Amino acid sequence: MIRSNSLLLCALLLTMFQAAMCQVNLKSVDQVWDHYDRYKEPVITNRFFKHTEVLHLIQKHTTSRFIDAVQIGQSVKGRSINHLKLGTGKTKVLLWSQMHGDESTATMALFDLLNFLAADDEHNELRKLILGNLELNIVPMLNPDGAQQWKRRNDLEIDINRDARYLVTPEGRALMNLAKELKPEIGFNLHDQSTLYAAGPTSNTATLSFLAPAYDYPKSMNEVRKRATQLILTMNTALQTRVPGKIAKYDDAFDPRCFGDTFQGMGISTILIESGGYYVDPEKQYIRKINFYALLNAFESIAKKSYANQNLEDYQSIPENSRSLYDVLIRNVSISKEGIAFRTNLGIVRSQIKSPDFGSMSYNGRIEELGDVELTYGYDEIEASNLTFTPGNIKLMRKSEWEALSPQQELNLIREGYLFVKWTDGTSPAGPLNARLLNLTNKATNTIQSASIGQQAQFLLSRDGKPVYALLNGYVLDLTKNVEAVPNVFGY
Structure with a gap:
């Protein structure tokens, strides 16, 4: 009986210790929010930065040997498409931004995240957790020609995100080839949407909208899509403390032309994030910070695999976005x-x-x-x-x-x-x-x-x-x- 009670006490203490450690990490993410201005990339001050600025920022991080960078393709106009890699973990995560040239919010946030992950301060335990468990693979500004002219499509006038089957665009081919080479466990497809979307039938702006894309017409739910959905729930929980009521989701009708739907079918748990609107934020600088916070929470959850505790039924409670x-x-x-x-x-x-x-x-x-x-x-x-x-x-x-x-x-x-x-x-x-x-x-x-x-x-x-x-x-x-x-x- 004494031995049994001792084992019970040890188990209880271990559970309390693990819970305390989770609280420490969660607290650390929230403290990073408070310290965000330390990491906000000062070169990027508005939405309209170009490929040249991106190359300079990549060079900054490769010069410091914080990331490995390699060119994986060229745009129609010959601008480089770059793959950045950091972290030594076993779980591979692929993030790509600005597939549509005039959707730059997440690109800003990605360079803020690189600054955070490269820093050395009181948040080192969180960095160690993320970089020790994840291999982050980032393709910023997939559509540099579109960014140059601030337009959605590439220079062939093709929507890259509707080119997952035909792969006519060199930009689409570069992303597909990278995904097949890496075989990542998780993917983040980062976009912007109109500022005129609301979170359900309310006056709340849809500041961020999520989607765990379907991989077939019946919209089946397998383990791959389940993981994407649980990660969305993890981010939603965190974001409700920052933009309560302003998180929405997209309709999940299957579209085989889209990269998210295609990658989901390839076994990559893919999450679409769309940056919408926020009052008096025309340059989306606050939404940039929201992206930073959402992705950082996702990284932590992936590293700890804590997303597995999310109940799929809660996904239904996230309101659909509407142009209202x-x-x-x-x-x-x-x-x-x-x-x-x-x-x-x-x-x-x-x-x-x-x-x-x-x-x-x-x-x-x-x-x-x-x-x-x-x-x-x-x-x-x-x-x-x-x-x-x-x-x-x-x-x-x-x-x-x-x-x-x-x-x-x-x-x-x-x-x-x-x-x-x-x-x-x-x-x-x-x-x-x-x-x-x-x-x-x-x-x-x-x-x-x-x-x-x-x-x-x-x-x-x-x-x-x-x-x-x-x-x-x-x-x-x-x-x-x-x-x-x-x-x-x-x-x-």
Whole structure:
């Protein structure tokens, strides 16, 4: 009996020790979140970095002998596709990013993770756990030609992620050949999605969306897909502490053209991660940090195999993402059209306009919806039940007077009902205008007299004839407050 009790006590102490060690590691991951700025790669400051910057960052880590790097292919335009390897563990993990050239959030996070894993500080136990148990294989910027022109497809105009069967693209062939050579146990397919997706029928943005792709049309569940699903659940648990309610999942209909579905069928537990939207994060720098945190939690879980404790049924509780958000939603505004006055709702979306050097973005706000907007929401919402859609007026002034306007003077003119300036001594430019509030026009009258689908969102919301809000190129200005310039207005 004494021996039995001793064995029971030892087992209990061992369980408590293991649980304590898990807590230490979990605490360490959370502390890394607090210390993230130490590891954030300073060379990358926005979404529009190019292949050249990636090569410099790869060289930084190969020079320090932290990673091994080898070219595994070339893009259509001859840019290198690179495979980075680090870690000495038996479990091989393959991560690839920017398969779509204009989806760069995860690429930023991958270089932040390399900085973390190369560092030497109080998080060394976590590094030792990850690098001692995993072999990380990273292909950053699989589509460098697409990144160069900030476009989804490669230079053949083929969507690489729909090329898993035909392998027409050199980029797709490079990834497939690497996967067949490595035979990794786990793969991460890293993408971006529209910022207008919500997590289920809610106002919550889908900041990250996951998918454990199906490998056949019946959407069967084998051990390979089960492991991918359990890893998603692990990341979801961690992320709910950072972006609660803002995690979603994709519909899992099988598509044999896609790499994720194909790799799942090849025995690689593949997880799709899509970076969506977060309020006031147009460059996705906070979502970059969210990616960093999600992947770090996944690495830890793979190293410890703790994901195996996740219950598959919990996957059903993750809401599906849905395209149900607008940049701005105006509810119950009074408008007049065709001689009829009525109250309705306006959904406004800001589309993106690439700069000529593909290094920055301007925005073009337009009315996308007019009418019933049940189960849709806005990043910004205005309850306009006591407001009226009001066209903006045109202010006549010389070019030099416009150039001399201060932001406060522009704001005062908007409060008086002006949204446009027409130069009396010349022709003003067309296209996006930065760091201003008032639009420019060469027209004698404002053509935006009522709300219409597709119309640019340049109007006022008034109460008793006095402007309360201004919609400038789809951006909301509360005229009761002092404001700064919006990202851009327009010249017409």
